[in-house]
Amino acid sequence: MRQEWTRKIVPAFLSLALLLIAGCGSGSPNAGSQDGENEGGSSGAAKVKVFKSHMGVGTLPAADNPHVKYVEEKTGVQYELITTPPGSEPSEYLNLLIASNELPDILRPIGGVEQTLIQQGGALPLDELLPEYAPHVWESIPQEAWDIVRSASPDGKIYYVPKVFLVPERAPLIRKDWLDKLGLEMPKTTDEYVEVLRAFRDKDPNGNGKADELPTSGREFGRWMDQLFAMYGVAMWEGYPEWDEYDGKIQYAGVTDNMREAIKFIRKLYEEKLLDNETFLNKGEVWQAKINNNQVGSWYHLPANVRDRYNAMLTQAPDAYIAAMPLPKAEGFEAFVTQKSMGEPEWMIPTVNKDNAPNALKLLDFFYNAENDEFGRFGLEGEQHEVVNGRKVILPPADNKPLALGMKNLTTAEDMDKRIEETYPEDQQQMVKDMFVVSTADARQIAGDGLPASVYEGFPDIQSHKLFQEVLTKIVIGELPIEAYDDYVDKWYAAGGEAVTQRVQEWYEKVKN
Numbered sequence: 001m002r003q004e005w006t007r008k009i010v011p012a013f014l015s016l017a018l019l020l021i022a023g024c025g026s027g028s029p030n031a032g033s034q035d036g037e038n039e040g041g042s043s044g045a046a047k048v049k050v051f052k053s054h055m056g057v058g059t060l061p062a063a064d065n066p067h068v069k070y071v072e073e074k075t076g077v078q079y080e081l082i083t084t085p086p087g088s089e090p091s092e093y094l095n096l097l098i099a100s101n102e103l104p105d106i107l108r109p110i111g112g113v114e115q116t117l118i119q120q121g122g123a124l125p126l127d128e129l130l131p132e133y134a135p136h137v138w139e140s141i142p143q144e145a146w147d148i149v150r151s152a153s154p155d156g157k158i159y160y161v162p163k164v165f166l167v168p169e170r171a172p173l174i175r176k177d178w179l180d181k182l183g184l185e186m187p188k189t190t191d192e193y194v195e196v197l198r199a200f201r202d203k204d205p206n207g208n209g210k211a212d213e214l215p216t217s218g219r220e221f222g223r224w225m226d227q228l229f230a231m232y233g234v235a236m237w238e239g240y241p242e243w244d245e246y247d248g249k250i251q252y253a254g255v256t257d258n259m260r261e262a263i264k265f266i267r268k269l270y271e272e273k274l275l276d277n278e279t280f281l282n283k284g285e286v287w288q289a290k291i292n293n294n295q296v297g298s299w300y301h302l303p304a305n306v307r308d309r310y311n312a313m314l315t316q317a318p319d320a321y322i323a324a325m326p327l328p329k330a331e332g333f334e335a336f337v338t339q340k341s342m343g344e345p346e347w348m349i350p351t352v353n354k355d356n357a358p359n360a361l362k363l364l365d366f367f368y369n370a371e372n373d374e375f376g377r378f379g380l381e382g383e384q385h386e387v388v389n390g391r392k393v394i395l396p397p398a399d400n401k402p403l404a405l406g407m408k409n410l411t412t413a414e415d416m417d418k419r420i421e422e423t424y425p426e427d428q429q430q431m432v433k434d435m436f437v438v439s440t441a442d443a444r445q446i447a448g449d450g451l452p453a454s455v456y457e458g459f460p461d462i463q464s465h466k467l468f469q470e471v472l473t474k475i476v477i478g479e480l481p482i483e484a485y486d487d488y489v490d491k492w493y494a495a496g497g498e499a500v501t502q503r504v505q506e507w508y509e510k511v512k513n
Contacts, residue, residue: 045078046359050405051097051107053090055083061402066383071405074372077363081405103350106360112453112463114160114345115152119454123159124349124357130158133361136368137161140410141342148343148450151511160348161364162450164410168339170238171439172227173306174298176323178205186325190231190265193328197274200297206317208294216269216298217276219287221469222476225279226300226338227325228269229253232262233333235446240465242338243448243504250447250508252501254468255489258333263485265330267476280473298325303435304416307424310431322431324438336444343450346409367407377422379404394423413440447508455503459496467492 060081061068072078082097082104084090091111097103098113109117117123130138145164150156179186179196182203187193197215199205206213218225223239230236234253235244241254253259269275276282276290290296292312301309306322313320327335347364349357367376378385378392384404385392395401411419413436420432456463471488474480493501 045072045076046356047078047080048106048356048360048363049080049082049104050360050363050407051082051094051104052405052407053084053094053108053110055081055403057397057399058401058403059399061404065402066380067402067404070375070380071363071366075362075366077359077366079363079405081403083403103352105353105356106347106349106364109160109345109348112456114348115452115454115457117348117350118153118159122351124351124354125157125159126161126349126357126361127158129357129361130161133358134161134365134368136365136370137361140368140370145342145450148511151507152343152450152452152454160345162342163344163346164342166341166410166412167416167436168337168439168443169302169304170226170300171303171337171435171442172230172298172300172325172327173303173322173435174325175200175205175296175320177317177319177321178297180321181205181207186323187328188326190328190330193231194269194274197269197298198272201272201274205297206294212295214276214290214296215274217282217287217290217296218279218299219282219284220280221465222266222280222472224287224300225266225275227298227327228266228275229259229262230337230442231328231330231333231335232265233258233330233335234262235338235448237338237340241468242340242446243451243508244338244446250505252492252497252504254465255492255497260482260485261330261333263472263475264482267478267482270476271478275476280477294320303432303439304419306432306435307428310428322435324435326438327442335442337439337442339443339445340449341445347407364407368410373408376406376408377419392422448504450511451504451507455500455507459500462492462496462500467495 060083063078063080068079084093091113094107094110094113114123141162141164145162146158149158149160149162153159174186178200182199182205184196184199185192187196200213200215201211204211204213216225216228218228219239221239226236226239234256235242236253241252241259243250244253245251246253246256246258266275270277270279276296278286282290288309291299292309294313294316303324310320310322313322327337329335349360353360366372378394381387381392383395383402385394387393416436417433420429424432453463461467467488471480471484475482475484
């Protein structure tokens, strides 16, 4: 999401800056519920407004909702959930809240919001508050993550609680049943991978008698086909080039020789129709439908979220089996799966609501307390889950069903195993666990993990990856020769890449020290 930040958010923050200069704080009737300890309902509970985007379908819970009441009983805090309305873009809606002075007490920053808040004094320092009011948060997050957070602020203070994901989130996936049907082994080199893709194209592995197989596929702008770049040692995250060490220093992966070779390879796949020729037209839902409909042999996504795709496949292919593919090796390159483990902003508290910060942190701490992990995953029986044959089963979301707040975003390998065992049918659990074994073996945390969005200030086209996506698309589909990549690199540096690179390298030195 941070890559989507553009100039359009600036007016909202100018409004915020004016509010701060004017001294709007705990006395403002619209500044959130910072005086919640005195404004609680009949129970006298403190009120905390929580902004969390991407909540999915459902209605916002009222104060008498059982989930809200349970949390209130345990913490003395009554949460009010605020989320992005249907049809709205999360970062734009958050900017609207900020511009209208309807700031929540605690929010999930998106679209680069955290850096603008930090720079304009709109984010509350949490160094002293976290140990006192959120000790479980403070103690469970690794010191390395706190150090990265400190490196993202000019004064070295902690202004947000980071997301921490200590297992690889993404992996190259492949239809193992297709390999087995065609008598093929898991490919170990890029040449072997190409031969597998040719067999997927030509030998009808889905068995429907039609030449409709797509050996591999991606999405518009070249997104979600990261395995094709990873074979060449390119740090990619959902199709966006990241920052990693090349030739002994941190650089943008989108201007490296590794990237040039990866694009040459991808162009070859496109020419042979081994890469879905609609890749650069595929919206997310179209790409997903192709995978679900038993058409795609190799793709890149989240093993933890494979269940729905797999169940859709089973309706057409009862023997379907998805495996993680160890990265095939390209000669002369070190292949790896990009891992971003820590430092990404997860929660922050606006300065104007500092009086209610203790209550916001108490609420957050409840979800980070290991004693409440099961409640965080399953909620209440009859509300968020039901018990079937002695096993808790999460109830499906529905438009008329109240949403339930969850705030913990810290995942270890043990947590992931629990999630798989609790949310997957028994006959699918080992399949998914095996995916994580493979992806973990190939994963490497990149040097740019936790890079603050502030390094892009003044250069929105560099942050959005616009120049890269344009040259990638045109070279792969044949509108430009591969030599156009060299001209693009020069253009990228001249358009602000040189200045951004210097900022990134200065940040990286600070992190290392």
